[in-house]
Each structure stands twice: as structure tokens, then as C-alpha cells.
Amino acid sequence: METVACDLCGSKKYDFVTKQTDLIHLSTKDDFSIVECRECGLNYTNPRPSPDEMKVFYSKSYSFHQTKGIKTLIKRSFLGGFLRWLANSPFGNFFFFFPMLSRFLASQVRPKIKDPVLSCLKEREVQSFLDIGCGSGLDPHFWRDESSLVSISKGIESFGCEPDPSSRKFLNDSGIQCWADIEEVEEGRCFDLIRLNWSLEHVHDPSRYFEFISKHLTPLGTAIIAVPNYSGLIYQLAPNCVELPIHLYHFTETDLRGYAKKYSLEVSEAVTFSYPGMFSFASKVGLISSKFSFPKGIIQAKHFQKTLNLFDAAGLGNDIIVTLGKKQSLT
Numbered sequence: 001m002e003t004v005a006c007d008l009c010g011s012k013k014y015d016f017v018t019k020q021t022d023l024i025h026l027s028t029k030d031d032f033s034i035v036e037c038r039e040c041g042l043n044y045t046n047p048r049p050s051p052d053e054m055k056v057f058y059s060k061s062y063s064f065h066q067t068k069g070i071k072t073l074i075k076r077s078f079l080g081g082f083l084r085w086l087a088n089s090p091f092g093n094f095f096f097f098f099p100m101l102s103r104f105l106a107s108q109v110r111p112k113i114k115d116p117v118l119s120c121l122k123e124r125e126v127q128s129f130l131d132i133g134c135g136s137g138l139d140p141h142f143w144r145d146e147s148s149l150v151s152i153s154k155g156i157e158s159f160g161c162e163p164d165p166s167s168r169k170f171l172n173d174s175g176i177q178c179w180a181d182i183e184e185v186e187e188g189r190c191f192d193l194i195r196l197n198w199s200l201e202h203v204h205d206p207s208r209y210f211e212f213i214s215k216h217l218t219p220l221g222t223a224i225i226a227v228p229n230y231s232g233l234i235y236q237l238a239p240n241c242v243e244l245p246i247h248l249y250h251f252t253e254t255d256l257r258g259y260a261k262k263y264s265l266e267v268s269e270a271v272t273f274s275y276p277g278m279f280s281f282a283s284k285v286g287l288i289s290s291k292f293s294f295p296k297g298i299i300q301a302k303h304f305q306k307t308l309n310l311f312d313a314a315g316l317g318n319d320i321i322v323t324l325g326k327k328q329s330l331t
Helices: 051-057 069-088 090-097 099-106 116-123 165-173 206-216 233-237 253-262 276-284 298-313
Strands: 014-020 032-037 043-045 128-132 157-161 191-197 217-228 265-273 319-326
Touching: 069 090, 069 099, 090 099, 090 298, 099 276, 099 298, 116 191, 116 217, 191 206, 206 217, 206 253, 206 265, 233 276, 253 265, 253 319, 276 298
Parallel strands: 128 157, 128 191, 191 217
Antiparallel strands: 014 032, 032 043, 217 319, 265 319
């Protein structure tokens, strides 16, 4: 375990916020603390596992490291895509009369939010793409499968960066160059599009990644960072509703803008969003009240999504996506 100073401003002064054990992956029964920097307000896990210790807390079944190849893609693309479409369409409401199916579809209810990477690919020419913290390249988390690294690599030159060796081997064997660390990317190589898809909260030194973006993004390139939003509604209800200890930093929009400014980057857009499934899962593992389990299923979840949309618009969504670019000269 290591005790660290604030990564954003360097201050060693902080206040205790909350503590929690690993209720999600069950890798340990030890408690871990979140602290808040007294100078800049950044929240981070402290003390925390060192880089060498961290691998112990990632289970072998960690979903983003799975490398089941074509079977996974087929299952996700067709069955998963259909179920999500059904849950978010009016047809899903008919399953209210089938409680088991209704509760399952409730977990698939999502807000209408555009995929920033696919939007970028449609709006302008992108010749190179780097996915940092890409896992096996098969699971794009919240987004549809066409946003996965493996799918995007079929259209443009694509690269990955992933510390997990089995995931890295899978990608390299698939013809997608994947580095273990951003330090391995050669000096001078730049990318039109860089994504950190719910990966920045896992790293030990976020500053290093913002500095990397500043150096390796093309002059008119775009970087897209998606992370949990510690200003979000679920964290307002329960500050300890966090994925410890593998989440080391707990960002807000203010924090991300602070990092961007520090490394001569500009935030062009910041969007927050939430979905009922996060609340019901957190309820299931004991992180928040059981009232968020949606026992009545699909209809209840859709009503709750409408309420969440209001919080999202106010910047209180549980996840945040920021779009960054290099600061442009006025001359």
C-alpha cells in the first residue's frame, strides 16, 4: 500500500471523505478510504494499492479483459443489441406482464445519448485511433459493439494500450498493435482520435495521461474521456458507492477541466448521464438502498429514467464524458 499526494495540484493536505470495501469483485474484505484534497478538491483513494499490488484486485472474470473472440461479438452484437433495443422501445412495455423478463429488460433501459467516438468518425476524417485502457478490445462498456476497438479497427488504423497481458496478446494476435503502457508509444507518433473509456479512474497518475494526450494528439485531433462523475446523483446519495480499490480517482467536471488547463488542452463539451441499471446493481450488492431494485420491472425503470434525465441535464449524471482538443492559438 502507498500513501500519495494530490495528483492534480501536488498538495499533501487532505480530508477524509468515506471508506468502503470491495463489494463488487469481492477481491478483499479490507476497507479503503477516499480523501479530498484541501487545495483543489480532487477526490482520490488514499492509501491505495501500488501498481505491483493492483493486479490482485482484478478478478479473472473481469469482463473487460475477456477474450472470447467471435462468439462474444456475435452474442453481444445480435442478442445484446436486440435486447437493448427492445427494452428501450414501446414494445418492451408489454413484458410488464412477465415479471422475470420485465425485471431483466429494466436493466437494459438507457438514456438517448450519442456515442462521441462514432460521431467523431462520421463528422470528420480520422486516420488513426488510440484506445487507452481498451481491455480485450471487444467490450466498449456503455456503447454499442460498433464502437469497440476491434470493430473500429476494420475501418481505420487503430491501436490499443492495455496493461492486462492476456488482453494485449489477444489484440496483437488479431493484428491490432497494443502497448502495455503509454510510455511505450514512440516519440512523435500522433493520433487523430484518442479515447479513455472508463479507464482514467483506474490509473495511478492521471497527470501522465493528460500530458500524453497533449503530446500525442494531432493539432486538430480529439480526445474523449469517459469516467464516473463523483458529482453524480448516486454519489450524492452515497459517497461510498464506489468501485474500490480498483478506482483510484473519483473525478468531477471541475477536476477534468483543471487537468485539461494544466496541459494546454480545452474541453469543448461535457455531458453527464445516468441509467437505472447502475442504481439497481448498486442496490443488489449493498452499496445503496434496496428501494432502487425496481421490483416492478420495465415500466418502473423507464419512469425512473425520465427523472434521471432531468438530473443529467443539470450535470448530476453518474457518468461524464468530456471532449478535449489542443488549445488553439488566436494568431
